[in-house]
Amino acid sequence: MEFAELIKTPRADNVVLHRPFYLAVEGTLCLTGHHLIFSSRRHDNAEELWLLHSNIDSIEKRFVGSLGTIVIKCKDLRIIQLDIPGMEECLNIASSIEALSTLDSVTLMYPFFYRPMFEIVEDGWRSFLPDQEFELLSSVTDEWRLSCINKDFSVCPSYPPVVIVPKSIDDEALWKVAMFRHGSRFPVLSYYHKKNGMVMMRSSQPLTGTNGRRCKEDEKLINATLRPGKRGYIIDTRSLNVAQQARAKGGGFEQEAHYPQWRRIHKCIERFNILQESLIKLVEACNDQSHNMDRWLSKLEASNWLTHIKEILTAACLAAQCIDREGASVLVHGTEGTDSTLQVTSLAQIILDPRCRTIRGFESLVVREWLQAGHPFQQRCAQSAYSNSKQKWEAPVFLLFLDCVWQILRQFPCSFEFNERFLIMLFEHAYASQFGTFLGNNENERSKLKLPQKTMSLWSWVNRSEELIKFQNPLFEANSLVIWPSVAPQSLQLWEGVFLRWNRPSKFQDEAQEEMINIIKYNKQLQAKVNALRRQIAEMGTDDRM
């Protein structure tokens, strides 16, 4: 298919662009296969806007006489407006945008066409390989092995080719366990807590059904992670009620009788359309320009967004607490094990493991616990807050995770190597990107699409020093301790950086950031100078020190 077929009017003049924080400006609008480009050629420093079609969540058009107006709502929550003279042009452009922003085929997406303008220092597709992760693990324990049972994705289509499992469990047993778990997602290692050797595993629900099926191998697998005489915790991210209902559909949960060494705790993390509706309501509240305080608070409350944040964080804290404070191993699962499960396991690691609070470590966490673990990014991020389609698969699961990280970052502003912008950047790229990293729903699909060969990795771009500097937190001081966030309502806030980003100028917050950087930079300069002088005095060969 040629993009040209979809572009009926490739260019329109005298278009007026309205966007947040800028005065309306007149210029030329061009449509290409992947971008909407606006440029005002009136001055020497022409203003330009490049918008990826894939970033467009929804469009609305209206007419006043022959003047057409297109309102474009983006997945990053920005809203822009184009006034286009001429009804036909406007209609053509609107339908082109509509078609180009809802392309069916992944291979037509921009990452397959994008050619980087920067030098590739490190290929991001090879930055975080499971073997490296396993090597790190092997240096502290020999109780685990790397299994290639899924090397052609035949056992579990949503798992990566290699997974880490207890050494004592052979591949044959894994086969059987896979049959007993929803979507074949058998329990695998998620995190090893060096401090006390406790582990966190994740899986999907067991297929116990109404007649209480059991699987000896499954029991053996998870028991293999327990120390002699110790108990473990199973954190089911569903309420007991929901978990019980799942039995009717062949799912279920681990019965006490068959897992006597495990204590099951149910948490209630919402899924799919409930989360999507929550996002839609929240963004609606944030865009409400009325001056009424009551309406704002009740809309914020009604969106339930912060309730979801609180529930997810609470479950993650609980998992971390079981591991670090109770000295117990933990298994986390919900239904499929691809959404709330990953929220809990990844957040627990941020709480427990200082490495996950570095830039590199956080990237590795996203790769391990989201991309390789088979979070269906393409389905979940197909639409954002302005979607009106009622498709079942969309949900801001990853955005909720990033929001929770932001909440922890706000409570521990000196313990993270990255800043808020880093999280916002990940949010943007998960929904629309020139990079292939978040395409596809799992490693299987990514490998079929040959993404590593055909597209550029986000990490190749981010991990260059000129980009990294934007994402560094000036206040960072490595903190080797476990960080326990507060989950009280008083401690949780609306993430302004995402949800109010286009409503209020960030000028004053930026200014504060800049000032922080200056304070710390100057301090470091002085330290260097003092040390240089000291050394110089010492080298002069006298003992005349302070």
Place this chain on the structure above:
Amino acid sequence: MEHIRMPKVENVRLLDRLSSRKAALGTLYLTATHVIFVENGSEARKETWVLHSQISSIEKQATTATGCPLLIRCKNFQVIQLVIPQERDCHDVYISLIRLTRPVKYEELYCFSFNPKLDKEEREQGWKLVDLNEEYNRMGIPNNYWQISNVNRDYGVCDSYPTEVYVPKSATAHIIVGSSKFRSRRRFPALSYYCKDNNASICRSSQPLSGFSARCLEDEQMLQAIRKANPGSDFIYVVDTRPKLNAMANRAAGKGYENEDNYSNIKFQFIGIENIHVMRNSLQKMLEVCELKSPSMSDFLWGLENSGWLKHIKAIMDAGIFIAKAVAEEGVSVLVHCSDGWDRTAQVCSVASLLLDPYYRTMKGFMVLIEKDWVSFGHKFNHRYGNLDGDPKEISPVIDQFLECVWQLMEQFPCAFEFNERFLIHLQHHIYSCQFGNFLCNSQKERQELKVQERTYSLWAHLWKNRADYLNPLYRPDHSKTQGTLRPQMAPCNFLYKFWSGMYNRFEKGLHPRQSVTDYLMAVKEETQQLEEELEVLGERLANLQKSQLNGNKVKSKQQDQNKHLGLSTSSNSLANTPQEYSNDLKSFPSRSPSQGDEEDSALILTQDNLKSSDPDLSANSDQESGVEDLSCRSPSGGGCLPSEDSGKDSDEAVFLAV
């Protein structure tokens, strides 16, 4: 003291609000000024001190098997739950406290016994720190349009006004006195703020006694005079900060508001800020939300909305924004009033001044602002904050709301204020503590009669002495040049009004961010300053050494010396990165990261920090183990109250498992 029936009770338990399992056993003492709880056994005698004047209510609850519970709520939002073993003891403590917390004479208040060991001269200096004449001079007054009037000397015209009042030059004594007779409590229009760039001003007064049709020529002339004092504008705004309905109701009592037909060239405007009773109830409702045990997000947000608190804060802010806009952008003068002109009017005038003038965003300027708009113009501190036993219906968190407006602005404009959140919190504490004389009584007249300045100390001097603790490290004085007037947006989606947990959950440390950006940056800045000093010393020493070496080793050629120089400066960079070198030599530097107490060094320094903490009742506790909640630490005694790891653990469980 004759009111203390029971000076000491043993085996009292202090409950933790968030976790009932964490009770501390100790001894309760009642003194003439404080309630003191001393924990048993612990090496670092953990103490909780509460001033009687901070106590807002005492509640004796039903006796249980473990004893008799006593709930003490404080005006600084601390809540203390004690369990006293014997019902009889509990009753005695209760009766004693009831009396002690309701003093009937000013002389019973703490400031008359508080002695910071300053001599007379120092005390007098302290009272001179804030000088309002100087402030009006700074504004550019007196000038061609404004002058000081002595019409109120000896408080002859208005007993709740200061003796020195600034009025338009064309307002004769006759006009002022005439106008005062037409205003509630004779609070005639007087100058609050003058903008010398465009001559626009903010004046304040009480409501006119207009009833349904009454007029007063002098009052009309007075408003004319205010307009004429701003030649650039042909009208003035009259802002009535009350809801229209309230103002109309007042007409029936012979009071009311200005009729636009009677006053030439005024534009009249209502801004609906509710009265003190509504505000008192609103705070009460919000505090109930704060006290909820493990509330859900919906409980909290619903409760917050239902309390209306943030709506009221927004109303005050909106009024301030309106006035600041009129003055800065339209160049129009504004007369502000409410009913008596000492509550809402004070709030609104001070918010507007703060938005308009960067000086008020400095520490000194903020003291001046409070002194000008609140203390001198007769805000009834004694009635509003219940210092002496009085009518509970008079109590209302008027200045608390103003302080919150300032905090909300600080959140929006992080570089615009010289002071930090702690400054506001300590100020709030001292408005209620009665430890200093500044906020005693209801008016300047009463304070003069009581000889407050001769018998008590000034809070401003105390805060100023400890100003290092109150600095905002992000403050940029150049901000004021680029951002002279702060222009906050008005819609909630633009200006996010937040719940101020630092104030209302001040004593629930576990709810606050565990690492403080302010403290961290202050430590860095302090270190930077020491480095600057050291750099100078080292530079001098190097110069001396070089000189003596040159003198001693004449063999060494100049060429060699330079080579050595170059070699050194390149290696110095890598050296800067070796922490050992740095920490060995600079042991006296403060801990960079207040939360990282796992190293012995920083823990030690933290204790020192706590000890030097400026306020004995306001210890700033830092976590010793990063992240683990410190809920046990509410002892007011400076240092020596390090939380144990276990206490943090318990509270974690309570938080996560209970949900």
